[in-house]
Amino acid sequence: MERRGLGSLQPLSDDVSAADWLVAAVRDFDHSVGSLVPPVFQAYARAFHPARRHGKAGADVDVSWTEVAAFNGRHAHAGMQWTSITGSWQYLHEDTQPGVWDVEPEEGTLPAAQAEALVQVLARFTSSPQQCFFSVWEGFGALAVPPVARTVLMPQREMRLLTGPLSEAVTASMETPPWEQSPSLWWPADRAWCVATDVDLMSTYIGASSACVQAVTTAADLEAWSIDSRHGITYDSDSLNTVVAPPPDTARFLTACLHSPTRQ
Structure with a gap:
């Protein structure tokens, strides 16, 4: 399975208020889980890239x-x-x-196979799978995201914002070939969960309900553990x-x- 192109993702060129709650809630890059995923959820999981x-x-x-x-x-x-x-x-x-x-x-990107397994779980825990938001760190050297995409001012990680269906988390690449780059941060319109893959890490972190995190950590095709939002990264x-x-x-x-x- 490969990531190729942006698929149906569309850049947000004028209104990035969909990310305001994230910017307001996330910790100021204190090198904890809560500095990547806002510490507003019931539970958190860490999915290890194989x-x-x-x-x-x-x-x-x-x-x-x-x-x-x-x-x-x-x-x-x-x-x-x-x-x-x-x-x-x-x-x-x-x-x-x-x-x-x-x-x-893989460092800084969630492999497509693990993204597919994660999406299969997360789809069951949102009422808005067709309206999700995807952002990518703007420091990647071969960004495929059009310059028109507005910037979200996340602490130490300014990101470009796009929108589209949840399924694009599996196949979309935020960089041009030969690079395959997953979204750095993505969440549904109902804010039921949030997923973060930091540029410097070999893991992906998920904030969600307790039931959702339990489903993530027991998914057959993921190596994922429950973790506290205060844990270091x-x-x-x-x-x-x-x-x-x-x-x-x-x-x-x-x-x-x-x-x-x-x-x-």
Whole structure:
């Protein structure tokens, strides 16, 4: 499954008031779940982007974070971080663990297969699946979003706003080929839930009702855990596994990212 083009998404060129509640409610980028998804929902979930292992005939197989953690003798839990469950920063954008995983989880974009599984759940918990809002961080280098799309002033993550049916969360790409970019933030008109995939993270966060979050965390095609809106989202927020300190150059880069968004 691939993302190609904007599909039926339409840029909002004049009125972005549909996002006012988000801007008003979200925490001021304090590096918690609530700085990505407004802390106004009953419950929250964290959906992990899978790693991949090369299979037979060129077909990749999804590998869960739970499987990676088990291989490395680490604890799988809602707050686990990639460098903590692999045990080294060399497994971030560099080395792999052959036989377990060959491709690290997607960073900053929700893979289409996981988006499809998530949409199947979320569609049951909104009265407005045909009227949803989608925004994308404007710092991506190959944006497919027309310049006419108005900007939403989210803290540290200014975004362009579009509208369309929920189904576009699966197939729409916010960047031009060969890039495949999911929406960064999306929600239905009835505000029943909200989904966030930050540019720097390998996970997607969902705020919703308790029933919706339970359905997300029990969906067969998702690796998702319930999480508190106050939980940290940074590499050092893993409370059960040993936090591995990054190399000096990486540490300086991460510090900069925590205070301003990175750009491609």
